[in-house]
Amino acid sequence: MKQDPLFERLWDGTAAMEEWTAAVSHGAITQVDDNIITVHTTYFCGSVTAIRTAEGLVLIDTAKPDTAKQTLDVIRSWDDAPIHTVIFTHGHIDHTSGIKLIDEEAERRGVPRPRIVAHRNVARRMQRYVDTHGFNSFVQGQQFNMPGYVYPIGQRRPDAVYDDTLSLSIGGEKLELFHGRGETDDATFVWLPERRVLASGDFVIWVFPNAGNPRKVQRYAAEWAQALRRMEALKPETLIPGHGPVVFRAERVSRMLSDGAEALEHLVGETLALMNAGATLEDVLSKVKVPANYLAKPYLLPKYDDPEFLVRSIYHLNAGWFDGNAAHLKPARTAELAAELADLAGGARKLAERAETLAGQGQSRLAVALAELAAAAAPGDPQLQAIRAATLRKLIDSESSLMGKAFLAVYEREAEGRSKG
Known part of the structure; x- marks a missing residue:
């Protein structure tokens, strides 16, 4: 299958993913095979793949709440057969939320609702979202700059679950499901052996692997790499990523999987x-970097997650929450520490002034540390909050990852509000 010119520019790094998102915003179809399409509406919504079989359609994922109808309409422009089976590659809402509209369509037509197949942990994830609904809504609102956001819960849970692998035969189409842990612990990738087509779910997302989100549950970088190696060994000729355009040609697919691993x-x-040499988390963070040749690849740009966040996740998975600094084992309250340091410095204003100086010298991380302490020592001082906001803005401007920018911006907005009294 020939790639289009925009894909070629994405592949060589001369086009940004934002251009692709704009190009597919109307609801675009990629023809994967004679009886397979992938529907795209935006990079931020997971890809939805439809497979035509003698028993009806098989869907891999279902889109997010605001794109589910558009996605289903596009599928219906291609084939109007009943949807027989839906495979969830994992339990995130941008892959599961469309099931509500699909079920409603089945009820209107008087046909059975599709069977949902997924890894066993998808149901556990959905229950955790119910149990932590307030927190999850709060964090998602911060991460995507949506104050007051309410995370949607209540998606229908899987009818059939599996643990490591599952083979399906539906209407003459063979599908093999494989479990792996990466961004989530409930992830599935789907292999169509007779067509040599691989649907990776979010193991491939056209940016650096999202295995270090600062405010989400544990991610699994090592097992993510293992899953990519497992996919590579299948020798797929077509790759349908969880996010971003479909990749054709075996050598490109292999390179993408191998580079990520x-x-x-x-x-x-x-x-x-x-860690094995006794290093603290601070030491590890200062020394472990991704080689520049990987970060230069257009499908491994650190635009969403930050490799530094992944290092933290790897450390904490293997070492627990304590970072090796004695002061952090039973830490003092920040306000008390800030008051002591401000007193030593000659007042909170002195700390803030030093923060301004450091920010002007490009030492944004250290500047933010002092600005936060100054603001904690004198939280009611609007001038200190203004300095705090300006210092945070300098650090935000130097960040490449969406997550880094988003979470820092939460505190910038807070400081700006307090600076106005």
């Missing part, structure tokens, strides 16, 4: 080597 293996190996 190697980058993760490097982070895991370097982190563990330092």
Whole structure:
């Protein structure tokens, strides 16, 4: 299958993913095979793949709440057969939420609702979202700058679950499901052996692997790499990523899978080597970096997650929450520490002034540390909050990852509000 010119520019790094998102915003179809399409509406919504079989359609994922109808309409423009089976590659809402509209359509037509197949942990994830609904809504609102956001819960849970692998035969189409842990612990990738087509779910997302989100549950960088190696060994000729355009040609698919695995293996190996030598988390963070040749690849840009966050995740998975600094084992309250340091410095204003100086010298991380202490020592001082906001803005401007920018911006907005009294 020939790739289009925009894909070629994405592949060589001369086009940004934002251009692709704009190009597919109307609801675009990629023809994967004679009886397979993938529907795209935006990079931020998971890809939805439809497979035509003698028993009806099989869908891999279902879109997010605001794109589910558009996605289903596009599928219906291609084939109007009943939907027989839906496979969830994992339990995130941008892959599961469309099931509500699909079920409603089945009821209107008087046909059975589709069977949902997924890994066993998808149902556990959905229950955790119910149990932590307030927190999850709060964090999602912060991460995507949506104050007051309410995370949607109540998606229908799987009818059939599996543990490691599952083989399906539906209407003459063979599908093999494989479990792996990466961004989530409930992830599935789907292999169509007779067509040599691989649907990776979010193991491939056209940016650096999202295995270190600062405010989400544990992610699994080492096992993510193992899953990519497992996919590579299948020798797929077509790759349908969880996000982003479909990749054709075996050599490109192999390179994409191998590069992602190697980058993760490097982070895991370097982190563990330092841990085994007795390094603290601070030491590990200062020394473990992804080689620049990986970060330069257009499908491994650190635009969403930050490799530094992945190092933290790898450390905490293997070492627990304590980072090796004695002051952090039973830490003093920040306000008390800030008051003591402000007193030593000659007042909170002195700390803030030093923060301004450091920010002007490009030492944004240290500047933010002092600005936060100054604001904690004198939280009612609007001038200190203004300095805090300006210092945070300098650090935000130097960040490449969406997550880094988003979470820092939460505190910038807070400081700006307090600076106005």
